[in-house]
Amino acid sequence: MRYVEQEQAALVEAAYQRAGCIAKVATSALPTAVGEFAIHVYQELETGLEHVALVKGDITHGQDVLTRVHSECMTGDIFGSQRCDCGEQLHLAQQRIQTEGTGVLIYLRGHEGRGIGLSNKIRAYALQDHGLDTVEANLALGLPVDQRSFAIAAEMLKCLKVCSIRLMSNNPDKNSSLQRHGVSVNAIVPLRIPANANNRKYLETKASKLGHLFNWPVFRV
Ligand SMILES: [Zn+2]
Structure with a gap:
């Protein structure tokens, strides 16, 4: 993220923290295939x-709770798009929480295409079909590379x-964003998803330009 974008994101996040910006509005049991x-x-x-x-077991006052903070991706999560690895990460995380017996999966709306929205994400895909990578495509559309805030996830936790x-x-x-908002992240657990022919370049760009890591061991932070 460029400096100006970081500064803007920090301002928005600080405003959210001051305001107490969410309310719990509904709750229920949810049986799933998992x-x-x-x-x-x-x-x-x-x-x-x-x-x-999406909560498994009793996580109240929990330490080291296995957690996924997932950004909405309609194409990946629902349609199984192979342009990204979102759907596979979502399902692997839910399965791991089920296996562990406790944990939480936070699903954040409004995060399509790292925050640019669904239609802009699809426009960026069209540009990627003409050779741009995911970062270049956002910039060509005059949009930020990443404008997601994780302040809401921190408040939900x-x-x-x-x-x-x-x-x-x-x-x-x-x-780092979650930690800035007061979440104690005691360990990082990687979600290793094998690349396919359609998302290899996307995953390589996330690693080379956005700092994503794919071969971490589980480690304490
Ligand atoms: Zn995706």
Whole structure:
């Protein structure tokens, strides 16, 4: 992220923290193909966006809670798009939480295409078909490379009274953003997804230009 974008994101995130920006609006049991979960819906007061915490077991006052903070990706999560690895990361994380018996998967709306929105993401895909990479395509559209905020996820974890987490992620920016917002990230757990012919360049760009890591061991931070 460029400096100006970082500064803007920090301002927005600070405003969210001051405001107390979410309210829990619904909760229920949710049986899934993977296992039994509880689903909690939180509404962002400013925008009306609804975000989800899918919870397994009792995580209240939990230490080292296995956690995924997932950015919405309709094409990957729902349609199994091979342009990215979102769907596979989502399903692997949910399965790991089920296997562990406790954990939380936070699903953040409004994060399509690293925050540029669905239609702009699809426009960026069209540019990528003409040779641009994912970073160049966003910039060619006059859009930021990454304008996601993880402040909402941090607030949701506070509402859930989670004390500390093990974060399933390949993205160091997500880890540092959560920590800036008061989340104790005690370990990083990578989500290794094998590349396919369609997403190899995308994954390479995420590694070379966005700092994503794919071969970490689990380690304490
Ligand atoms: Zn995706």
